[in-house]
Amino acid sequence: MFEFHLDATAGPARAGRLVLPHGTVLTPAFMPVGTHGVVRGLHPADVRRAGAQIVLANTYHLHLRPGEDVIAAMGGLHAFTTWDGPMLTDSGGFQVFSLEGLRRVEEGGVEFTSHIDGSVRTLTPERAVEIQAALAADIAMAFDHVVPGQAPYPLALEGMERTLRWLERCKARHQALPSAGSGQTLWPIVQGGTHDELRLRSLEGTLALGPWTGVAIGGLSVGEPKEVMHRVLETLEPMLPPAAPRYLMGVGFPPDLLDGIARGVDLFDCVAATRNGRHGTAWLPTGRVNVKGAALKGSQEPLDPSCDCETCTTFPRGYLRHLFMVEDMLALRLVSIHNIRFLIRLGEEARRRILAGTFEDWRRGWLDRYHRGDT
Amino acid sequence: MFEFHLDATAGPARAGRLVLPHGTVLTPAFMPVGTHGVVRGLHPADVRRAGAQIVLANTYHLHLRPGEDVIAAMGGLHAFTTWDGPMLTDSGGFQVFSLEGLRRVEEGGVEFTSHIDGSVRTLTPERAVEIQAALAADIAMAFDHVVPGQAPYPLALEGMERTLRWLERCKARHQALPSAGSGQTLWPIVQGGTHDELRLRSLEGTLALGPWTGVAIGGLSVGEPKEVMHRVLETLEPMLPPAAPRYLMGVGFPPDLLDGIARGVDLFDCVAATRNGRHGTAWLPTGRVNVKGAALKGSQEPLDPSCDCETCTTFPRGYLRHLFMVEDMLALRLVSIHNIRFLIRLGEEARRRILAGTFEDWRRGWLDRYHRGDT
Numbered sequence: 099m100f101e102f103h104l105d106a107t108a109g110p111a112r113a114g115r116l117v118l119p120h121g122t123v124l125t126p127a128f129m130p131v132g133t134h135g136v137v138r139g140l141h142p143a144d145v146r147r148a149g150a151q152i153v154l155a156n157t158y159h160l161h162l163r164p165g166e167d168v169i170a171a172m173g174g175l176h177a178f179t180t181w182d183g184p185m186l187t188d189s190g191g192f193q194v195f196s197l198e199g200l201r202r203v204e205e206g207g208v209e210f211t212s213h214i215d216g217s218v219r220t221l222t223p224e225r226a227v228e229i230q231a232a233l234a235a236d237i238a239m240a241f242d243h244v245v246p247g248q249a250p251y252p253l254a255l256e257g258m259e260r261t262l263r264w265l266e267r268c269k270a271r272h273q274a275l276p277s278a279g280s281g282q283t284l285w286p287i288v289q290g291g292t293h294d295e296l297r298l299r300s301l302e303g304t305l306a307l308g309p310w311t312g313v314a315i316g317g318l319s320v321g322e323p324k325e326v327m328h329r330v331l332e333t334l335e336p337m338l339p340p341a342a343p344r345y346l347m348g349v350g351f352p353p354d355l356l357d358g359i360a361r362g363v364d365l366f367d368c369v370a371a372t373r374n375g376r377h378g379t380a381w382l383p384t385g386r387v388n389v390k391g392a393a394l395k396g397s398q399e400p401l402d403p404s405c406d407c408e409t410c411t412t413f414p415r416g417y418l419r420h421l422f423m424v425e426d427m428l429a430l431r432l433v434s435i436h437n438i439r440f441l442i443r444l445g446e447e448a449r450r451r452i453l454a455g456t457f458e459d460w461r462r463g464w465l466d467r468y469h470r471g472d473t
Numbered sequence: 474m475f476e477f478h479l480d481a482t483a484g485p486a487r488a489g490r491l492v493l494p495h496g497t498v499l500t501p502a503f504m505p506v507g508t509h510g511v512v513r514g515l516h517p518a519d520v521r522r523a524g525a526q527i528v529l530a531n532t533y534h535l536h537l538r539p540g541e542d543v544i545a546a547m548g549g550l551h552a553f554t555t556w557d558g559p560m561l562t563d564s565g566g567f568q569v570f571s572l573e574g575l576r577r578v579e580e581g582g583v584e585f586t587s588h589i590d591g592s593v594r595t596l597t598p599e600r601a602v603e604i605q606a607a608l609a610a611d612i613a614m615a616f617d618h619v620v621p622g623q624a625p626y627p628l629a630l631e632g633m634e635r636t637l638r639w640l641e642r643c644k645a646r647h648q649a650l651p652s653a654g655s656g657q658t659l660w661p662i663v664q665g666g667t668h669d670e671l672r673l674r675s676l677e678g679t680l681a682l683g684p685w686t687g688v689a690i691g692g693l694s695v696g697e698p699k700e701v702m703h704r705v706l707e708t709l710e711p712m713l714p715p716a717a718p719r720y721l722m723g724v725g726f727p728p729d730l731l732d733g734i735a736r737g738v739d740l741f742d743c744v745a746a747t748r749n750g751r752h753g754t755a756w757l758p759t760g761r762v763n764v765k766g767a768a769l770k771g772s773q774e775p776l777d778p779s780c781d782c783e784t785c786t787t788f789p790r791g792y793l794r795h796l797f798m799v800e801d802m803l804a805l806r807l808v809s810i811h812n813i814r815f816l817i818r819l820g821e822e823a824r825r826r827i828l829a830g831t832f833e834d835w836r837r838g839w840l841d842r843y844h845r846g847d848t
Binding site for chain 2: 135141163178395421424426430
């Protein structure tokens with residue numbers, strides 16, 4: 099079961115509907131990250147109440163703990179986590195190339211040491227697909243060769259070309275699996291670093307291996323200047339098939355969502371919402387606020403008076419500050435909920451504006467207010 | 474607003490109804506502890522869903538952070554925490570006598586160093602009552618001189634007699650406060666250590682300063698053998714006024730609730746439910762279980778199939794174990810919710826059994842199963 103309908107466009111910006119085995123996702127949409135099969139610190143009901151339509155989980159982490167066999171025996175990720183909506187699993191490519199530890203990359207795959215116990219493991223395109231089939235999310239991602247942000251041309255070329263060869267193997271294994279046809283779809287990842295030419299070759303090569311029900315853009319938001327990410331997106335956008343949703347991996351912060359949507363992106367994920375939440379940083383329409391700050395002491399105001407999240411509609415921000423002061427973990431949960439809802443609302447509002455034909459004006463005004471920090 | 478109705482008795486065991494400004498508490502009842510104005514890690518909605526009718530907060534901790542003036546300016550503990558049901562504040566006596574740090578006890582009060590910043594503070598009977606009036610819980614506790622568990626007779630005598638003198642001062646200040654008559658009631662604390670004679674003198678002296686709407690028993694469950702606590706309760710029980718609820722402070726573990734109820738206790742509080750939950754220990758009808766244990770890996774069973782709590786009715790215990798393995802704080806919350814619900818259900822069931830006249834048989838069977846660990 100996979101459909102994608104474009105409801106409206108506003109220049110490159112798109113309002114779509116993604117129909118998956120476990121439900122429909124209205125786009126643009128932010129997808130909360132549940133690395134270990136849990137959106138850090140949150141109950142699936144918290145995530146649902148925040149308006150999440152789809153959540154991520156990570157192949158690398160779940161392979162190590164508890165192991166895909168354990169999850170498969172329990173009925174897959176949905177039964178394991180009790181999240182009953184759409185899910186997407188990342189392939190583990192990003193983790194094996196970015197986490198601490200030794201690794202050896204060969205054409206066959208990647209040998210790496212577990213960051214948990216130091217054991218030596220191997221992930222190949224075929225294994226990444228098999229593990230994801232066992233996890234049984236709605237969307238699986240191809241196993242890619244990730245190179246460091248702003249890698250020089252030769253290295254970016256190597257990673258891009260290997261990603262294409264691995265994509266072919268991922269596709270072949272995905273189609274050959276006993277679970278083929280069970281509803282899980284496989285998405286490719288466009289690489290090529292910050293080199294426009296490589297990005298276009300990556301996309302061309304990827305599409306040649308299609309058709310695909312969606313296309314992901316990886317290797318961005320890893321330290322390069324914003325302008326570079328924007329340029330890459332603008333380079334790719336005209337060549338991306340309109341009928342497939344586009345997923346910008348690992349992005350982002352609130353302005354990044356609007357900047358990405360304006361350049362044709364439909365889906366986003368990022369741990370910043372929960373990570374910032376745990377550190378006491380909340381996003382407001384006027385920029386960031388430190389929830390631990392003395393200014394909030396005793397305040398009876400909501401954290402964000404314009405927000406409809408559970409935290410903002412329930413608690414005075416003076417209490418949130420107190421929870422951080424006494425180091426109660428409820429603090430982390432409440433601000434994470436707000437931040438997730440903040441990004442999800444941004445997607446919801448962008449969609450409304452695209453449908454109403456007022457997206458670009460609204461986006462400019464929103465970004466202006468956020469960056470100026472007007473109150 | 475304060476009423477107490479006895480609905481039924483079964484020997485010393487009682488089923489009652491406590492009517493407070495913020496609601497009614499059916500007894501026997503376990504009261505979750507919200508030391509800093511939050512039941513550790515839990516949302517008020519979590520606590521409500523677990524069936525809690527009344528929660529505690531602590532004068533010592535809230536005086537230090539954020540300060541009772543801050544809470545009062547925000548409208549009191551109810552507005553601060555958003556818990557809208559009955560609340561009880563402990564006086565801080567236990568904390569100033571038990572937490573690390575220097576202290577000097579004089580007849581006037583206790584000079585102590587804050588465990589937060591080392592600042593020197595003073596708590597007197599009058600201040601403890603004033604702070605609690607600012608916090609504005611339904612029930613305030615008298616400021617007592619707590620001596621170590623199993624203190625020798627002379628020290629226990631000194632603490633007991635000072636507690637009586639301080640009780641008189643607490644009462645006088647409570648009656649003289651501008652908030653007198655606003656609905657907050659003050660409860661005395663019976664001390665006397667493990668010495669039956671001192672316990673009886675403490676109770677006699679306490680009642681002579683009455684009338685009281687409730688009576689607390691302090692200084693137990695602090696290391697003395699269970700038999701000694703039972704003996705003290707049995708010594709006091711015949712002398713306790715039937716028309717007032719009895720609150721056994723700092724108790725307890727599941728068997729302690731049933732042992733206390735059988736000896737005429739109506740109310741209990743203890744941090745063990747949340748503390749054990751955070752450490753991965755869950756209470757079951759067959760004893761304790763380590764949620765991190767390998768036996769739970771991959772299990773699709775609920776933590777406690779007989780439990781109606783949110784955790785047990787939602788998640789497979791294999792997922793709970795996984796959350797502990799990956800150190801996600803949701804684990805702590807889910808097991809804390811179960812443990813709190815476990816104690817609250819124990820109170821609910823005890824009440825049903827008292828009303829039905831089957832309490833004693835049920836209690837024996839329950840304790841037998843719990844201690845034997847039958848599965």
